[in-house]
Amino acid sequence: MKFMRQLTIGLSLLLSVCLLAAPPALAQLELKTLTGLWLFDEGSGNLAADSSDSALDATIEGNPSWVNGVFGSGLELDGVDAYVEVPAHVNPTDAITVSLWVKSMTDTWNQHGWMIEKRNAYIIHPNADTKNVSWPICNSGCWNKPGGWRDGEVGPNDITEWHLYTTTFDSATGEWNIYIDGVAESSMTINQDPIDADDGPLYIGRDTCCDGRFGNAIIDEVAIFNVALTANEIQAMMEKGLSATLLTPVEPEGKLSTTWANVKQQY
Numbered sequence: 001m002k003f004m005r006q007l008t009i010g011l012s013l014l015l016s017v018c019l020l021a022a023p024p025a026l027a028q029l030e031l032k033t034l035t036g037l038w039l040f041d042e043g044s045g046n047l048a049a050d051s052s053d054s055a056l057d058a059t060i061e062g063n064p065s066w067v068n069g070v071f072g073s074g075l076e077l078d079g080v081d082a083y084v085e086v087p088a089h090v091n092p093t094d095a096i097t098v099s100l101w102v103k104s105m106t107d108t109w110n111q112h113g114w115m116i117e118k119r120n121a122y123i124i125h126p127n128a129d130t131k132n133v134s135w136p137i138c139n140s141g142c143w144n145k146p147g148g149w150r151d152g153e154v155g156p157n158d159i160t161e162w163h164l165y166t167t168t169f170d171s172a173t174g175e176w177n178i179y180i181d182g183v184a185e186s187s188m189t190i191n192q193d194p195i196d197a198d199d200g201p202l203y204i205g206r207d208t209c210c211d212g213r214f215g216n217a218i219i220d221e222v223a224i225f226n227v228a229l230t231a232n233e234i235q236a237m238m239e240k241g242l243s244a245t246l247l248t249p250v251e252p253e254g255k256l257s258t259t260w261a262n263v264k265q266q267y
Helices: 002-021 231-240 242-247 253-266
Strands: 034-038 058-061 065-068 073-078 083-086 095-104 116-118 122-126 163-170 175-180 183-189 202-204 216-225
Touching (some): 095 231
Antiparallel strands (some): 116 202
16 A cells, blocks of 8 residues: 555656646647758858758858847848848748848838748748838739738837747638737738749848848848747747757656656655
């Protein structure tokens, strides 16, 4: 009887440890849903490594400066000719999340369209001379949202501070969102067709639509997922950073094994 009571106490203790160690439900925020991740933690040079399994290491063009970012280093774009080019690839089509940290060097956006651009699929599109961003996508035509490409545009009060801009779309539901700092500031239900497949390069800091569309801002942690992340998942990557959230090993399994071994030794 005493043995069983002690064993029950030991198992309860082990269950408590497991529950305390378990992370919140962030089912979609994982490496296998990541199709591109550029942390800009190199601190020098003209390459930005892709930390996802896609191996889309990007080329840094022009003469940007390596500066402090939100997590580690970031890249300051001069608004003249500096940008990042990701090699040609096909974008996610059924669902997508696109995210990056941006700190503007001007009180309003210096140019249109330059944040993240895959022009025949999607753009995180700052709107020049405003503090707003748009999220035009191509699904069975560009830009297939109700009305014009600036529909749903929204922005923070001060773009010269760091903000996390995250956009999502899910063709299964038609849900379209612009999140700023993990909060859905603009939402619509739009055409449920998948996003058009664009097999060209991806540009960060440049809009190839027109001459001179280069961003004047500091950027950090650009990420693309093939799922539409939830607000909780976006807030998690905002608070911890993507390196800590996705690339840093979790508590070793051996710790749980050790705990169970201790329980067995006691009883």
